[in-house]
Amino acid sequence: MTAETPTRPRNTQPAAWRHSDILDLDDFDVDEIETVLSLADRMREVLDRRIARVPALRGYTVVNLFYEPSTRTRASFELAGKVLGADVITITTATSSVVKGESLIDTVRTMRAMRADAIVMRHSMAGAAYLAAEHTDAAIINAGDGSHAHPTQALLDLYTIRKHVGDLRGKRVVMVGDIAHSRVARSDMWGLTALGAEVVVCGPPTLLPRGLRPGDRPAHTESALPPVIIETEIDRAIEGADIVMALRLQSERQQGGLLPSLHEYSQFYQVTAERLKRAKPNHLLMHPGPKNEGVEIAATVASGSASIIEEQVTNGVAVRMALLYLLSGRTELSGEEAR
């Protein structure tokens, strides 16, 4: 196993954590990603204790504000906060004043008025978390905004991959499926390329995002997405892969007309045992969940020996603990050394 604690000369202050919100990974540099990953390693150790509870965030209030359904991300943030001793409340739109027409900004301000320190937000609209961050001094964590970004999922993917392969430089990571609608894919692209992985995205042309379709790498998207290899043929994509990540076909975000049929899609793009034979012998299989087994991934593969899907879930709690901890100290980096 890797992810060693970097040795830092003692009696020097670690670099200050400059992020007051976690919106996406496009503005994270390598050192900042490393800070999160090595801190997550410590948090994983806390999580694995018999009594998994420390008082680091006592008096800190985390509000989960979910405008879209979620099981694992929501539970993951709740647990992360609770293990660190924070108070965590969860608001879902079905039971909140949002149904009475309260605006996003109002809701966020209301939460802040109740002394929420961090707001974890999921919303179907891209950019929702950015809007919220502009209108509150609570820390905003983007837990998914439309098809745009899901930075905490990307960080847990990086952490999980790192635990297995160590240095990501030169490793071939293949994402297969509905890239166009996947916020996970977008955030993963930023994180994986930052750490030096070779990233391949594969799907039917209609499910590749604008700017990533074959033949359209024009200048206007240069800054919008990091450099990745585009492939529409799954066998070619998987060839020599170290990591294969299957992505969920997001039927709820599709207006129709993108696929001839579900059956045809799974014929051509399902990650199957047969297709994985082209990957490296010690390849790993990931999926951010929730899975549509039999659509983008074969059931036998999802529970097969290469699968590290459940590990992703556990690591998600540790990574979110690390992020909450880092955000909790953002205004307090005075760094007075007292013993």
Next chain:
Amino acid sequence: MSPGAAAGIVLDADGIRRAVRRIAHEIVESNQGANGLALVGIQRGGAVLARRIADQIEAIEGTRPPVGALDVTLYRDDLAQRGIQPQPQPSDLPNIEGKTVVLVDDVLMTGRTVRAALDGMNDFGRPRAVRLAVLVDRGHRELPIRADLVGKNIPTNAQDDVRVMLEELDGSDGVMVVSGRVTR
């Protein structure tokens, strides 16, 4: 720390070695041997010192007590004053249930680190007794905590910086007091 600060060596490598050896002897004597002992060092300096004390106990008694390391970052009550620490160290404790645990740290000052360590240890088990061993006691306690075993008492000003350097972490052994009045 500003370059103009006056620094004085108060304990050299030999001094540290003697202090560690004496502490090991005192532990063995009060415990009547090495049975039922466990050493827990507070990351990072204390963890190194705990291993050295264990080496000495092994040399004296022929048996090596279990040694572990505890990081107290997540148990501190002064995060707001100190700022967050993005790099806590791992905690790796031996079985402490029913043991006489000697908690080891490099410098004892306010006592807040020790308080946090006592809290932290609670999550790993219930020791029969806990003793505190420190290489340097520099005074300025803020909590009712005292060390059972002290390498050296060093009177300091509250603003001074006591630096313990250990070969395993810093390349050489030594304890320095850096006068803090010129800083800031």
